[in-house]
Amino acid sequence: QQQQHDVFEERHLRFISPLGKGNFGSVELCRYDPLGDNTGELVAVKQLQPNKQANMVDFQKEIQTISSLHCDYIVKYRGICYSAGRLSMRLVMEYLPYGTLIGYMEKNKRNINNRRLLLFASQICKGMEYLQSLRYVHRDLAARNILVASDTLVKIADFGLTKIIPFDKEYYRVTKSGESPIFWYAPESISEYIFSHKSDVWSFGVVLHELFSFCELSRNPKRLSLQQLGADLRGPMMAVQLVNVLKDNWRLPSPPLCPPKVYSMMLQCWSLNSEDRPTFCQLQDLIESSIQDERE
Numbered sequence: 001q002q003q004q005h006d007v008f009e010e011r012h013l014r015f016i017s018p019l020g021k022g023n024f025g026s027v028e029l030c031r032y033d034p035l036g037d038n039t040g041e042l043v044a045v046k047q048l049q050p051n052k053q054a055n056m057v058d059f060q061k062e063i064q065t066i067s068s069l070h071c072d073y074i075v076k077y078r079g080i081c082y083s084a085g086r087l088s089m090r091l092v093m094e095y096l097p098y099g100t101l102i103g104y105m106e107k108n109k110r111n112i113n114n115r116r117l118l119l120f121a122s123q124i125c126k127g128m129e130y131l132q133s134l135r136y137v138h139r140d141l142a143a144r145n146i147l148v149a150s151d152t153l154v155k156i157a158d159f160g161l162t163k164i165i166p167f168d169k170e171y172y173r174v175t176k177s178g179e180s181p182i183f184w185y186a187p188e189s190i191s192e193y194i195f196s197h198k199s200d201v202w203s204f205g206v207v208l209h210e211l212f213s214f215c216e217l218s219r220n221p222k223r224l225s226l227q228q229l230g231a232d233l234r235g236p237m238m239a240v241q242l243v244n245v246l247k248d249n250w251r252l253p254s255p256p257l258c259p260p261k262v263y264s265m266m267l268q269c270w271s272l273n274s275e276d277r278p279t280f281c282q283l284q285d286l287i288e289s290s291i292q293d294e295r296e
């Protein structure tokens with residue numbers, strides 16, 4: 001459905017600092033300051049990389065996607081800014097001052113307990129339930145794409161790869177793989193480019209692993225998987241080998257001190273057969289019961 005977009009005037013959008021680079025865009029911290037007295041709000045502004053105008057169609061789809069999402073656990077869309085000079089437009093989103101989950105974990109891991117990790121997991125799960133209710137498949141669920149709004153609130157962000165499942169199918173098949181984050185991908189996504197709510201559940205299991213590993217680089221899913229594969233493999237060979245070890249029932253090892261119930265949740269998300277994976281609704285119940293266990 002066509003959205004009414006809030007329009008931000010470029011002349012009032014003042015650049016402050018770069019935040020980072022995404023799939024084919026970059027995000028900057030800006031202040032929207034129409035009064036010119038520094039009382040305007042801070043916003044995160046996403047634009048295409050200059051030489052990547054080819055992705056304009058994908059960027060417009062990303063804007064359509066994020067502007068249709070209204071959920072406490074998904075980064076808020078603010079509007080768009082038409083750049084008079086450049087042909088392109090820019091996506092204006094709320095700015096979350098605590099930054100990415102990975103950066104937050106590195107800084108605060110010493111005073112984050114299992115209950116807080118499970119609270120974050122529950123919020124990501126609720127965000128994914130909401131996405132699923134609109135037939136969206138995120139396709140890039142990973143700790144790097146989770147933002148921290150406060151010490152007790154995280155939000156899903158970066159909808160650059162999100163697709164809508166057609167009404168007559170239960171999955172979405174992509175043509176190209178691109179630089180895919182295969183270490184977060186379900187086997188059917190790696191080998192057949194099939195994406196569904198069940199493949200998002202697999203990725204959610206990997207995010208759980210990242211949470212209970214405090215996003216430590218030494219325990220990063222890519223590093224642990226490459227160790228298992230023997231890192232001499234490159235490109236397509238690696239994808240084939242990864243699917244093979246997954247079929248041989250290798251899985252990411254339990255993070256140190258991870259409660260057994262939480263690791264068993266991850267293993268359920270990583271069922272080879274997508275039908276055997278829990279729904280986000282069932283995961284919500286499992287997480288709630290783990291939170292109860294932590295309370296005792």
Ligand SMILES: C[C@H](Nc1nc(-c2c[nH]c3ncc(Cl)cc23)ncc1F)C(=O)NCC(F)(F)F
Pocket residue numbers: 019020021022025026027044075093094095096097098099100144145146147156157158
């Ligand atoms: C390319 C951009 N990268 C970064 N963004 C931010 C950020 C802080 N605060 C933010 N508030 C709203 C937004 Cl949209 C981003 C940030 N910090 C470091 C980054 F490297 C990005 O979008 N990353 C995906 C996701 F947002 F999920 F982390």
